[in-house]
Amino acid sequence: MNLHEYQARALLKTAGIPMLDGDVASTPTEAEAIARRLGGKVVIKAQVHAGGRGKAGGVKLARNTAEALDHATQILGMQIKGLTVNKVLVVPAADIATESYLGLVMDRESQAPVFMVSSAGGVDIEEVAAKTPEKIVRLAVDPTYGLLPHQALTLGFSLYRDFNQVKAAARIMEQLYGVFTGNGCSLAEINPLVTTPAGQVLALDAKIVIDDNELFWRPELGLMRDDSAEEPSEAAARRANLSFIKLEGNVGCVVNGAGLAMATMDLVKYYGGEPANFLDIGGSSSPEKVINALKIITTDPRVRAILFNIFGGITRTDDVANGIVEATRQFKVKVPIVIRLTGTNESEAIRILEKVGMTALSDMDEAVQRVVQLARKAA
Amino acid sequence: MSIFVDRNTRLLVQGITGREGAFHARQMIEYGTAVVAGVTPGKGGQKFEGRVPVFNTVADAVRHTGANCAVIYVPPMAAAGAIFEAVDAGIPLVVCITEGIPVMHMSRVMPFVRSHGARLIGPNCPGLITPGESKVGIIPGNICTPGRVGLVSRSGTLTYEVVNQLTRNGIGQSTCVGIGGDPIIGTDFIDCLRAFQEDPGTEAIVMIGEIGGTDEQRAAAFVKERVTKPVVGFIAGQTAPKGRRMGHAGAIISGSSGTAEEKLGAFETAGVDIMRRPVDVVALLEKRLGALSKR
Known part of the structure; x- marks a missing residue:
């Protein structure tokens, strides 16, 4: 789960990381008032x-409160990459x-939190990493012991010559590590x-990504999620x-299992189609899940045909069949559905579908070819 | 022959009285796995299905039954603790099926697993099966058949799809291992490739990867240097958008790293035969092995 910058700032601030005061606004006049205060x-x-x-x-950048009002008016409500700006x-x-640049990321190769620190900050760190990797200092932290004092200092020395700044940076490293482990982050970044010309060390911008698997323990973080x-x-x-x-295509996909779901999308593409989505209904698939999946896919006006690809292991294919039948009873699905299912309770599933005049294929390639053809015809 | 599990595997099920644990324990027993013990704290002294003794702790279970492998079906909040417990009790092979364990927990688990010399498979994996001998986890037994192709995969149902293709075409498997879709896992492709290379019962290897991370790239380099057996590979997620997590916590393309093209390129360089579709596994193996695989 991504946090907004203002939310990430709040977590850093609580940890004591030095930052300039700021505030968040939902309307231009609120923004103007904050600007005046600042x-x-x-x-x-x-x-x-x-x-x-x-x-x-x-x-x-606003030079005065009047400009702050102007800019806030422009920015609030604008679209950035399809997302509406509701707050500034x-x-x-x-x-x-x-x-x-100062980043802390859960690194899959080292299987540990890794600090990435670079005096080439402010720009796209991915680009620095790709073009001049020597400018990034990396340090893996053993989570059993946490960030040790000499490690924090070493990172500080990699950024600054002035010892007061080195100490200030080392303190920030320790605080950032505390934010990272204390909030179940997969990324915590100050960039x-x-x-400042006066020699102060300050965090100007913050980015935090929370590991979704942590939210169960940390409902207070879940509340920060912004659905809009x-x-x-x-x-x-x-x-x-x-x-x-x-995604952007017109073939809706309902699949059990993430790997098979990706492979299904790839196969749609292989046979000349474009997948409209990635959708994994998961292991123990109740009929309700299937109904919800169909509802969500059919709200996309681009979808011209829908493919079910179900390999029954823990998933019972008869549950999926019941879900499809029930969904088509509850609301009209206007596009053709191609069903491929095989595995657990397959013959029962086929009986359920045949009762309402639907059929199922057992071969994945055949099903994908058919749905691509149907989508093309309807396009 | 096989890797990691065989007919000498004496299995302990952590979470055997839970819904998932009970269901799959039954399936494993039915398949013929030697399920010798279950562990659920507070339920020690009970018998599962009237015959498998349930213990309060893994240490108790090991002492009384000589279990040498543990499979974990406990909820995510307790799963890391269950791995620690199994490893602490001296179990050399621990398989964790649980999905949804925080990565931070796994970063604390792994140094402990290593320092105890244990092997962890998973988490967030379907487990493994040596057809005809032992099934540890949730891979449907009926789609597998004994043979000489080793299979290693980051996925669950995609593994079933490929195994099913093999079995339907008369190509048996030595062992099928699902290593899991999480960012931090205990056993990676290289561990499995090394074991398959050393296993005299394995003649060819199928490797099923997906977008995210660099495990497949490193595995390809390992194949090039160390693996003399034919390797066939697949990468799921060629149509996946960047920066999005595709179901599996580990399936995410970060920046320009972890893409399908990058991984397929590494496969190509290493001489791994690339499956464009899951179904291609059959033709590629037949080409490399001829009739050898058909037994």
């Missing part, structure tokens, strides 16, 4: 889960001497970490406990 010269930043906010015009963060414009920042169909799917990602 002394007029502020930066207005769109709060959306999309990269490249600056390039899209979602981050603007208003922060004082900082005087910057140097910019660094940029700046020094998500594709509506994806938010609906999440509430229905379905793993769903919307």
Whole structure:
């Protein structure tokens, strides 16, 4: 789960990481009031889960409160990569001497939290990593012991020469590690970490991603989720406990298991079609899950045909068949459905479908070819 | 022959009285796996299905039954603890089926597993099966048949799809291992490739990967250097968008790293035969093995 910048800032602030005061606004007048409180010269930043906010015009410098009002009026309600901006963060414009990058990520190769620190901050760190990897200092932390004092200092020395700044940075590393482990993060990033002309070390921008598997323990973090920042169909799917990602094509896919779901999308493409979505209904699939899946897929007007690809292991194919029959009873599905199922309780599933005049295929390739053909005909 | 599990495997089921644990324990017993014990704290002294003794702790179960393998079906909040317990009790092979364990928990589990010299398979995996001998986990036994092709996969149902293709075409399997779809897993492709290479009962290897991370790329390099047996590979997620988590916690393309193209390229360089579709596994293996595989 991605946090908005203002939410991430709140977590860093609680941990004591030095930052400039700022506040979040939902209306232009709120933004104006915050700007006045902060002394007029502020930066207005769109709060959306999309990269490249600056390039899209979602981050603007205001020299006074009047400009702050103007910018907030422009930015609030604008679309960035298809997402509507509902909130802006208003922060004082900082005087910057140097910019660094500070990131902490759960790294799959080291199987541990890894610090990535670079004095080449403020820019796209992916680009730095690709072009000049030597400019990034990496340090894996053994989670049994946590970040050790000398490790934090070493990272600080990799950024600054001034010992006071080194100590300040080391303190921030320790605090960031505390935020990371204390909130079940898979990523915690400060970019940029700046020094001011007066020599202060400050976090200017923050990004935090929470491991979804942690939310069970941390309901207070779950409350920070912003449904409006998500594709509506994806938010609906999440509430229905379905793993769903919307894509651009016209072949709707309902599959059990993430790997098979990806392989199904790939096969749709292989036979000349375009998948409309990724959807995994999971292992123990109740008929309700199937009904919800069909509801979500049929709300996409681009979908011209729907494919069920079910390999029954734990999933009982008769449960899926019942779900399909029940769904088509509850609402009219206007596009053709191709059903492939095999495995647990397959013959019972076929009987259920045949009773209402539906048929099922047992071969994945045959089913995909048929649904691609149907989608093409209907397009 | 086989890797990791065989007819000498004496299995202990953690969470045997839970819904999932009970269902799959029954399936494993039915398949012929030697299920010697169950563990559910507070239910020690009971008998599962009237014959498998249930213990309060793994240590008790090991002491009384000589269990040498544990499979975990406990909910995510207790799963990391269950792995610690099994490893602490000296179990050399621990298979964790549970999905949804926080990655942070796994980062604490792994140093413990390593320092105790144990092997963890999973989490978030379907387990493994040596057809005709032992099934540990949830892979449907009826789609497998004994033979000489080893299979390793990050996926569950996609594994079934491929195994089913093999079995229907008379190609048996030595062992099928699902290593799991999480970012931090106990046993990776290389561990399995090494074991299959050393296993005299395995003549060819099928490797099913997916987008995210670099495990497949490193596995390809290992194949190039160390594996003399034919390897056939598949990568799921060629149509996956960047930056989105595709169901599996580990299936995400970060930046330009972890893409299907990158992995397929690594396969190609290593001389791994690439399956464009799951069904291609049959033709590719037949080409490499001729009639050898058909037994």
